[in-house]
Amino acid sequence: MTTRPGPQAAAEPLRIAATFAEVEPMVRTGTDSNRIVVLQGQDEVTARAAAEQGSRNGDGPTPARPHKSPWRTLVVIPTYNEKDNLEPIVRAIHKYLDTDILVVDDGSPDGTGNIADRLAAADKRIHVLHRTGKQGLGTAYIAGFRFAIERAYERVCEMDADFSHAPWDLPRLVFASADAPLVIGSRYVPGGCTVGWELKRRLLSRGANLYTRTVLGSGIKDNTAGFRCFHTAALAKLDLSAVHAQGYAFQIEMAFRMVRAGFRVKEVPIHFVDRRVGKSKMDGKIAREALLLVPRLRGRVPKRRLAD
Numbered sequence: 001m002t003t004r005p006g007p008q009a010a011a012e013p014l015r016i017a018a019t020f021a022e023v024e025p026m027v028r029t030g031t032d033s034n035r036i037v038v039l040q041g042q043d044e045v046t047a048r049a050a051a052e053q054g055s056r057n058g059d060g061p062t063p064a065r066p067h068k069s070p071w072r073t074l075v076v077i078p079t080y081n082e083k084d085n086l087e088p089i090v091r092a093i094h095k096y097l098d099t100d101i102l103v104v105d106d107g108s109p110d111g112t113g114n115i116a117d118r119l120a121a122a123d124k125r126i127h128v129l130h131r132t133g134k135q136g137l138g139t140a141y142i143a144g145f146r147f148a149i150e151r152a153y154e155r156v157c158e159m160d161a162d163f164s165h166a167p168w169d170l171p172r173l174v175f176a177s178a179d180a181p182l183v184i185g186s187r188y189v190p191g192g193c194t195v196g197w198e199l200k201r202r203l204l205s206r207g208a209n210l211y212t213r214t215v216l217g218s219g220i221k222d223n224t225a226g227f228r229c230f231h232t233a234a235l236a237k238l239d240l241s242a243v244h245a246q247g248y249a250f251q252i253e254m255a256f257r258m259v260r261a262g263f264r265v266k267e268v269p270i271h272f273v274d275r276r277v278g279k280s281k282m283d284g285k286i287a288r289e290a291l292l293l294v295p296r297l298r299g300r301v302p303k304r305r306l307a308d
């Protein structure tokens with residue numbers, strides 16, 4: 001399903017959920033997560049007032065204070081030319097979740113790396129990894145995963161810099177990870193959708209997922225999604241040096257490796273919104289990599305149970 005937010009959607013009243021667990025059935029049955037105030041221990045009057053204020057400011061249903069993750073969590077944000085997005089997304093994340101953040105910048109010509117350094121100098125929860133030249137999303141995430149494993153984080157999340165992934169959905173993913181080593185913010189389960197993408201991009205994403213589902217048969221509905229939360233302990237058991245994909249096929253490959261290793265994968269619905277500013281790095285080369293790699297994964301990825 002693809003929808004555009006109409007005037008009615010904006011006028012919908014805020015709904016209250018006592019916990020993140022209560023949010024999920026609401027979103028599955030059609031409530032936009034930006035209309036839900038999650039108490040998770042905060043008192044209702046204060047929480048509602050903060051969320052209403054946040055919604056008026058265009059920041060979504062901000063909590064009165066950021067939610068606390070039950071686990072030591074690192075959010076990895078890969079960046080390439082995201083100078084107008086990086087600081088706003090980092091601030092937005094910290095409104096919703098008290099978490100560490102790692103920016104993996106590939107020497108962005110627009111100076112995103114300098115912005116990341118400035119943010120890191122001002123907040124010890126923010127870290128930066130500078131790499132030389134554009135090396136692809138996949139290798140950026142692998143570097144982020146290794147950073148998380150080495151520093152004993154319990155959860156590592158993937159998130160784009162461009163506001164396609166809503167900051168209010170990040171704590172949903174983290175809380176949903178209680179019983180699943182991989183949680184995917186999914187556009188293709190009931191309650192999920194894309195907003196604002198042109199037909200060509202919609203068909204490409206739908207086609208890639210139909211193709212992947214048919215070839216791999218792993219049961220995952222949104223294989224290319226880049227909004228995820230992993231248990232670091234599960235990643236540490238995988239052979240990360242064996243991961244082939246460099247571009248977006250990386251997302252397909254990681255999900256498949258988790259399934260083959262016997263880890264539970266859970267999809268929670270999200271509304272994916274087209275990027276606010278800047279340009280997509282999606283190109284023909286990235287699509288071709290996925291087309292060629294997917295059939296090979298069946299032979300390459302070991303079917304060896306690593307889950308307890």
Ligand SMILES: Nc1nc2c(ncn2[C@@H]2O[C@H](COP(=O)(O)OP(=O)(O)O)[C@@H](O)[C@H]2O)c(=O)[nH]1
Binds near residue numbers: 082104105135164281
């Ligand atoms: N470090 C790094 N980040 C990248 C690279 N390619 C894309 N990104 C980042 O990955 C995220 C997703 O890319 P984007 O262009 O928005 O892809 P789209 O949402 O599929 O159109 C954004 O935060 C990009 O800045 C890369 O080669 N290296």
Ligand SMILES: [Mg+2]
Binds near residue numbers: 160
């Ligand atoms: Mg994007």
